[in-house]
Amino acid sequence: xxxxxxxxxxxAVHVLSREIxxxxxxxxxxxxxxxGQTHSIVRYGLDRLLPPAITLIHGPGCPVCVTPIExxxxxxxxxxxxxxxFCSFGDMLRVPGSHEDxxxxxAQGGDIRIIYSPLDAVGIAQSNPQSQIICFAVxxxxxxxxQAMAVLQARRLHLxxxxxxxxxxxxxxxxxxxLSSPENRVQGFLAAGHVCSVMGYEMYEPxxxxxxxxxxxxxxxPVDILEGVQLVIAQLEEGRHKVDNQYARSVHRSGNLEAxxxxxxxxxxxxxxxxxxxxxxxxxxxxxxxxxxFDALRTFQDRIHLSSPANDLxxxxxxxxxxxxxxxxxxxxxxxxxxxxxHPLGAPMVxxxxxxxxxxxYRHHEVGPGEQ
Amino acid sequence: xxxxxxxDIHCPLSLSADDTIRMAHGGGGRLMQQLIHEIFxxxxxxxxxxxxxxxxxxxxxxxxxxxxxxxxxxxxxxxPGGDIGSLAIHGTVNDLAMMGAIPxxxxxxxxxxxxxxxxxxxxxxxxxxxxxxxxxxxIVCGDTKVVDRGKGDQIFINTTGLGIISPSCHIGPHHITPxxxxxxxxDVGRHGMAVLSVREGLTFSGDLAxxxxxxxxxxxxxxxxxxxxxxxxxLTRGGLASALNELTxxxxxxxxxxxxxIPVSESVRGACEILGxxxxxxxxxxxxxxxxxxxxxxxxxxxxxxxxxxxxAAEIGEVLPLVSNHTPQVILQTxxxxxxxxxxxxxxxxxxxx
Numbered sequence: 001x002x003x004x005x006x007x008x009x010x011x012a013v014h015v016l017s018r019e020i021x022x023x024x025x026x027x028x029x030x031x032x033x034x035x036g037q038t039h040s041i042v043r044y045g046l047d048r049l050l051p052p053a054i055t056l057i058h059g060p061g062c063p064v065c066v067t068p069i070e071x072x073x074x075x076x077x078x079x080x081x082x083x084x085x086f087c088s089f090g091d092m093l094r095v096p097g098s099h100e101d102x103x104x105x106x107a108q109g110g111d112i113r114i115i116y117s118p119l120d121a122v123g124i125a126q127s128n129p130q131s132q133i134i135c136f137a138v139x140x141x142x143x144x145x146x147q148a149m150a151v152l153q154a155r156r157l158h159l160x161x162x163x164x165x166x167x168x169x170x171x172x173x174x175x176x177x178x179l180s181s182p183e184n185r186v187q188g189f190l191a192a193g194h195v196c197s198v199m200g201y202e203m204y205e206p207x208x209x210x211x212x213x214x215x216x217x218x219x220x221x222p223v224d225i226l227e228g229v230q231l232v233i234a235q236l237e238e239g240r241h242k243v244d245n246q247y248a249r250s251v252h253r254s255g256n257l258e259a260x261x262x263x264x265x266x267x268x269x270x271x272x273x274x275x276x277x278x279x280x281x282x283x284x285x286x287x288x289x290x291x292x293x294f295d296a297l298r299t300f301q302d303r304i305h306l307s308s309p310a311n312d313l314x315x316x317x318x319x320x321x322x323x324x325x326x327x328x329x330x331x332x333x334x335x336x337x338x339x340x341x342x343h344p345l346g347a348p349m350v351x352x353x354x355x356x357x358x359x360x361x362y363r364h365h366e367v368g369p370g371e372q
Numbered sequence: 373x374x375x376x377x378x379x380d381i382h383c384p385l386s387l388s389a390d391d392t393i394r395m396a397h398g399g400g401g402r403l404m405q406q407l408i409h410e411i412f413x414x415x416x417x418x419x420x421x422x423x424x425x426x427x428x429x430x431x432x433x434x435x436x437x438x439x440x441x442x443x444x445x446x447x448x449x450x451x452p453g454g455d456i457g458s459l460a461i462h463g464t465v466n467d468l469a470m471m472g473a474i475p476x477x478x479x480x481x482x483x484x485x486x487x488x489x490x491x492x493x494x495x496x497x498x499x500x501x502x503x504x505x506x507x508x509x510x511i512v513c514g515d516t517k518v519v520d521r522g523k524g525d526q527i528f529i530n531t532t533g534l535g536i537i538s539p540s541c542h543i544g545p546h547h548i549t550p551x552x553x554x555x556x557x558x559d560v561g562r563h564g565m566a567v568l569s570v571r572e573g574l575t576f577s578g579d580l581a582x583x584x585x586x587x588x589x590x591x592x593x594x595x596x597x598x599x600x601x602x603x604x605x606x607l608t609r610g611g612l613a614s615a616l617n618e619l620t621x622x623x624x625x626x627x628x629x630x631x632x633x634i635p636v637s638e639s640v641r642g643a644c645e646i647l648g649x650x651x652x653x654x655x656x657x658x659x660x661x662x663x664x665x666x667x668x669x670x671x672x673x674x675x676x677x678x679x680x681x682x683x684x685a686a687e688i689g690e691v692l693p694l695v696s697n698h699t700p701q702v703i704l705q706t707x708x709x710x711x712x713x714x715x716x717x718x719x720x721x722x723x724x725x726x
Contacts, residue, residue: 001638001645004641004645008707010632010707010708010709014708043706043712044707044710045708046708046710049708049710089724090723091723094719114722116572350718353724360715361713361715362712363713364713365698365701365713365715
């Protein structure tokens with residue numbers, strides 16, 4: 001497959017692995033920010049191609065995982081309303097709220113549709129004028145432009161039956177929060193390539209300077225990830241800390257200016273509660289006042305009860321520590337016992353980008369090949 | 373293939389193609405009789421069915437009987453590479469073939485939704501009849517029920533299949549032996565991605581058509597030419613990964629699979645890549661895995677590759693003895709010589725966010 005196979009080439013992977021072994025002199029801990037990168041690493045066993053001195057820890061870049069429980073609860077309530085068609089990306093459906101998940105609401109009769117693009121939800125709004133269409137706007141900077149486009153399109157079409165339940169989050173504030181934590185172990189980052197393809201990487205430059213960490217914008221394929229790791233280690237060994245761009249085939253320093261413009265037109269930054277982590281200032285997006293009529297929480301404020309934020313911090317689920325790289329999934333006492341994909345305690349066990357899901361799916365019950 | 377194949381249907385058209393199925397078509401009266409005669413008997417005609425008795429009375433068979441049942445609820449009814457009618461026959465035939473049985477007879481129960489167009493029903497029944505004829509099986513008994521509009525999804529089909537197994541044939545999970553080699557009969561993931569792409573209105577480049585096909589002739593030839601087949605399993609829901617996991621548990625063994633040897637077409641890879649799905653878990657309807665001794669691999673592959681439906685057959689791994697106190701598992705060797713577990717999924721795969 002063009003544009004993919006060359007970045008999965010086993011020879012290139014082994015050359016990079018050897019090069020990383022050659023240049024590594026000291027132990028280093030590197031965080032990959034994006035859950036998509038985590039899955040590539042665990043799925044292909046890329047961490048096992050690295051010297052033992054290198055520890056990869058998994059970051060907060062799983063939008064499904066960090067969506068606060070009160071918004072999942074709001075989603076479940078909205079999706080239960082008889083006049084509502086609730087549109088969501090597929091992997092939000094299994095995420096547990098306080099009492100139920102969207103799949104359960106669907107089984108009880110809620111009209112929930114899996115969409116592949118927010119513009120699909122606008123189409124559904126056009127063809128169902130008697131219904132209220134709510135699109136669950138989840139994701140990092142990567143998916144925000146498409147949600148913003150959907151709002152602009154709905155306004156252009158004069159649709160009064162379309163709104164967003166906005167749960168967007170932003171990566172740089174989360175990286176700063178991790179680096180500021182007294183428990184921080186991260187010495188270098190693989191930044192999320194898709195996020196940077198929209199936003200660019202200018203905003204990481206002050207983070208490198210302030211926290212003295214190298215940040216390498218990195219793709220998602222095995223060759224990308226190992227090249228990203230190599231670039232981070234090279235900086236660490238040489239005592240440098242700047243932004244490198246491994247994912248230059250998709251990412252420019254300023255990102256996608258058109259996409260950024262659309263996001264800026266529709267959304268503004270706001271404080272956001274991160275599931276298991278707590279509130280991070282200016283780490284989310286909300287609709288600007290000029291687009292308030294597309295805010296589902298405002299439209300349906302009298303129909304749902306919004307639970308108070310951060311009530312999940314008491315939960316047995318250690319997702320907050322996992323998402324900040326303080327704990328590895330397999331170190332959690334509930335992993336694979338009280339918490340499984342069939343009975344998840346938290347979102348990282350069911351999200352397709354969740355670190356716990358990756359460990360469960362690819363390494364659970366593992367008997368080393370040598371033992372076989 | 374176009375979604376609705378243009379099939380010549382020889383019916384006395386007193387039941388007009390413009391008609392729709394009504395509750396009365398399942399009510400036991402004249403309309404039901406008309407439906408049975410003009411659509412089902414017309415298409416499936418054979419002496420056992422035409423007798424219109426409460427049971428089909430079949431001749432004595434010499435050998436062990438294999439019996440299977442399955443239900444078909446695919447949406448949409450027509451998809452590139454097949455439809456619910458051909459799928460019902462292929463699925464039933466394949467379940468019998470996986471035990472080494474020669475498929476002979478099939479029953480067909482139809483649950484029709486009020487409002488279904490007669491034209492659609494005729495296309496499905498005709499396709500089912502053509503597939504049955506091509507597979508050499510007879511539809512010997514049937515049933516029709518009509519449910520209120522909104523309580524079904526146009527057509528559901530339930531089948532039972534009956535076949536005969538020769539005395540010398542012993543195929544099944546319990547015959548899987550450590551050291552056995554594992555062959556997959558063709559590239560995986562076509563059916564699931566073809567149906568998904570039509571259902572969701574997704575347009576992918578390339579020829580994304582279902583692999584729906586009968587496998588019984590292939591199996592018969594392998595057995596006839598002396599390949600010592602220990603076990604067969606058709607890859608349906610849950611795909612290759614789920615089939616291998618089920619078999620490790622039933623047989624009490626582990627398996628080592630080489631990921632880079634598993635054939636996946638470019639179009640399936642591309643579509644899966646975009647949606648974040650793993651082709652190893654995507655449904656197939658004309659593929660199977662075979663377990664056989666290493667000495668028979670070459671012969672089996674040469675037979676498989678001589679058939680169009682299995683020309684991409686490949687050896688993908690081997691059966692390992694179970695390590696004491698460990699759960700049976702499927703271990704996948706990646707292209708990078710690293711290993712991971714190929715596990716059962718909790719539910720169905722859901723397309724990811726980004």
